Amino acid sequence: MSPRKIIAPVIAGAIALGLLAGPANAQEPYYKGKTLTILVGYDSGQTDLAARTFAKHLETTIEGNPTVIVKNMAGGGTMKAQNYLNEISDPDGLTIGFNPFLVMAQLTDAPGLRFKYQDTTFVAGILTAPFMSVVRADVLPGGAADPSGLAKAGKLKYTGRHPMNIIDITATTALDVLGVDYVYVGGHRGDSAIAKSLEQGETQITGSTLSAWSNFQQRMVENGDLAKLYYHRRKGPDGNYVDDANYEGWKTFEEVYEDVHGKAPSGELWEAYDFATEMLSTATWIVAGPPNMNPEAAAALREGFARTTSDSGFQEDVKKVVGNEVTYVGFDQAKGALDRLGKVDPETAAFWKKRAEKLTQ
Secondary structure, eight states: OOHHHHHHHHHHHHHHHTOSOOHHHHTSOTTTTOEEEEEESOSSSHHHHHHHHHHHHHHHHSTTOOEEEEEEOOOGGGHHHHHHHHHTSOTTSSEEEEEEOOHHHHHTTOTTOOOOGGGSEEEEEEEOOOOEEEEETTTOTTGGGSGGGGGGSOSEEEEOSOTTOHHHHHHHHHHHHHTOOEEEEOOOOSHHHHHHHHHTTSOOEEEEOHHHIIIIIHHHHHTTSEEEEEEOOEEOTTSOEEOOGGGTTOOBHHHHHHHHHSSOOOSHHHHHHHHHHHHHTTOSEEEEEOTTOOHHHHHHHHHHHHHHHTOHHHHHHHHHHHSSOOEEEOHHHHHHHHHHHTTOOHHHHHHHHHHHHHHHO
């Protein structure tokens, strides 16, 4: 019998038994049969809840349907988790982070931050609705209807979380642009602690989220304890400021500035606010993997997060957590901001370092 006649049945039998790897196996989804861990730098709160909401839906929207778990690693305002991700996690795509975008921490060389965002593997930016600012009614009874009183109110106490918190960065920089005299009172953890401080008059002004507004502050306005001030618009993909439908009936920060000063905002402080807004329009939460992560995994994750955020069922679920639907920011849109972050001129970096020092004094 010829060798060909002997080999042919052997190959046929091997194929039948699945002993030879064929093209079908080579094309199996990367995440099939795998477990994906999402590393979150808080033990509880909005970030953790949002990550868990994503995890639930990603199990069906990532090709291959992996098991998705959330692991908490609190510490350093999420720096511990983000450092771990970039320094220790394997780049196989089985561990990614879901954490606040600490852009100003990088700009100011914050102690404890040991990586650069432009070196990470960007997966997605997740944006919540823009932030707003509110003020005690006894400081500004008319709220945004008569904002000129802010200049006459004396030194206000700002209800702060952490100087690198993106809400505080936005709100306090806006106060600088307006020329409001204030002192930063940090260390308030959670919406209820902030609401209590405002309600008791320990502090008078703060930046906030739609979730905090619906859970605490709207009631305080109705009770006469608090007044609306303005909301902080974000920039769209074209770099222009855009209105937000969640804030119907609110004035924008720029409108209030013009009411107070009789002209559009400009100058060094406005440029700083504008720069911060551009960076923070990239992500409220940044989803990223370690440097040089497996490209097949990165592609699957990017597609999975895009599918998730376009799903109405997911948006209904996440709205219960953060108070509004969230927006997906893909790599193409984020690349420009990340590139600019990596090339910030020394004067801009020095400005933010000096400002961070001022808030922590």
